[in-house]
Amino acid sequence: xxxxxxxxxxxxxxxxxxxxxxxxxxxxxxxxxxxxxxxxxxxxxxxxxxxxxxxxxxxxxxxxxxxxxxxxxxxxxxxxxxxxxxxxxxxxxxxxxxxxxxxxxxxxxxxxxxxxxxxxxxxxxxxxxxxxxxxxxxxxxxxxxxxxxxxxxxxxxxxxxxxxxxxxxxxxxxxxxxxxxxxxxxxxxxxxxxxxxxxxxxxxxxxxxxx
Numbered sequence: 001x002x003x004x005x006x007x008x009x010x011x012x013x014x015x016x017x018x019x020x021x022x023x024x025x026x027x028x029x030x031x032x033x034x035x036x037x038x039x040x041x042x043x044x045x046x047x048x049x050x051x052x053x054x055x056x057x058x059x060x061x062x063x064x065x066x067x068x069x070x071x072x073x074x075x076x077x078x079x080x081x082x083x084x085x086x087x088x089x090x091x092x093x094x095x096x097x098x099x100x101x102x103x104x105x106x107x108x109x110x111x112x113x114x115x116x117x118x119x120x121x122x123x124x125x126x127x128x129x130x131x132x133x134x135x136x137x138x139x140x141x142x143x144x145x146x147x148x149x150x151x152x153x154x155x156x157x158x159x160x161x162x163x164x165x166x167x168x169x170x171x172x173x174x175x176x177x178x179x180x181x182x183x184x185x186x187x188x189x190x191x192x193x194x195x196x197x198x199x200x201x202x203x204x205x206x207x208x209x210x211x
Contacts, residue, residue: 002178002208004201005031005059007166007188009139013045019192020052026198029057031166031186032079039065039085040136047073059083061109061166061186063136068095075102083107083130083164086119096125109166111136116150123158131182134167139188143168143177151181174207 006023008030010016023030032050037043040063047070052058059081064070068090074082075098082099084092086108096106107128108119119126131150134141144167151163164184165177174185187204194200 001183003029003184004204004208005029005164005184005186006191006197006201007031007033007139007186009033009188010044011035011042013049016045016049022192022197023201024053024056026201027056029059029184031059031061031164033061034063035136036064039063039088042136042138047077050077059107061130063109064088066090071095071098075099075104078102079104081105081107081128083109083128086110086114092122093125096122100125107162107164110150112144112147116153120157123161126158126161128162128164128184129154130164130166130184130186132166134188139192141167141189143170143173145173145176145180148177148180148182155181169204171203171207174204178208 006027008019010019034047035042035044058079060079061083065088067084067088082104099106105127107130108126109130109132111132131147133144133147154161163182164186165182166186169185169187170190191197191200
């Protein structure tokens with residue numbers, strides 16, 4: 001099963017609503033970027049103000065330096081998946097245990113400059129790994145397909161881990177990413193900046209053989 005997830009990356013509530021309303025009519029799974037303005041150069045609206053339609057599955061990419069400080073709010077929001085940064089600070093095992101206890105899956109995003117080995121000891125608690133090739137806190141970016149070798153390594157370490165990709169996905173590279181082991185395509189600019197977001201989404205879906 002391959003998922004195409006439009007990404008919501010907004011720095012104010014007006015833009016958040018605009019992006020959400022743009023994609024909620026056709027998307028079944030969405031990827032919401034939450035930025036703290038410390039770990040990231042941009043800051044999103046307060047986490048407590050996040051929302052989404054009950055008709056979609058919501059993943060939260062939590063780009064905060066201290067995610068544990070917001071654990072209670074994350075649990076109250078009840079997303080299907082919370083992705084924290086491998087470079088964040090705090091007790092990851094405690095965070096993962098609390099999320100799992102509340103039936104929320106746990107993901108880790110790893111930046112290109114971070115050695116993949118840093119997350120290997122924690123893989124037993126990780127449901128999803130996001131291979132990042134974009135620009136933190138922004139839509140757009142370029143897909144560095146050299147990072148795709150990470151997918152093969154991660155599957156060797158944990159065969160059932162779900163793998164996502166963020167950064168520069170388009171109709172020219174989606175098939176290669178899927179063939180390389182990626183099952184969740186998080187797409188920001190490729191959908192939002194197109195002339196017809198719904199058509200761009202359908203094109204990507206067709207490349208995944210879902211349609």
